[in-house]
Amino acid sequence: MEEMRFQQSLPNANLVLTLSILSLVTCCCFGITGFVLALIALIIANRDMKLYYDDPQRYLPGSFSNLSTGRILAIVSLVLNSGMLVLMILRIFFAIMFPFAFMNEVMNNVEW
Numbered sequence: 001m002e003e004m005r006f007q008q009s010l011p012n013a014n015l016v017l018t019l020s021i022l023s024l025v026t027c028c029c030f031g032i033t034g035f036v037l038a039l040i041a042l043i044i045a046n047r048d049m050k051l052y053y054d055d056p057q058r059y060l061p062g063s064f065s066n067l068s069t070g071r072i073l074a075i076v077s078l079v080l081n082s083g084m085l086v087l088m089i090l091r092i093f094f095a096i097m098f099p100f101a102f103m104n105e106v107m108n109n110v111e112w
Helices: 013-028 032-054 061-097 101-109
Strands: none
């Protein structure tokens, strides 16, 4: 007698997709918020991928598709947010190293 198995969706597929989209949207918010969201999404996606590859017949193909899309978006937004973090660190570094460079330029252009 053949055992019937009902397919279910992966537990965190929609969560990964949502976190990835949010991290992509917030990539211009200093890079920190989006970086954290993308990192969390990537960790959860890798854990759920392991679940899927252990027993693929147990899960719906649509939920695996959502998980894959969320994972790709998380990787893309992780790269974008890393770039924003580097730019923010460089801005802070140059603001500390050359604090009056901008003010000198402004003062030279003002006519007294």
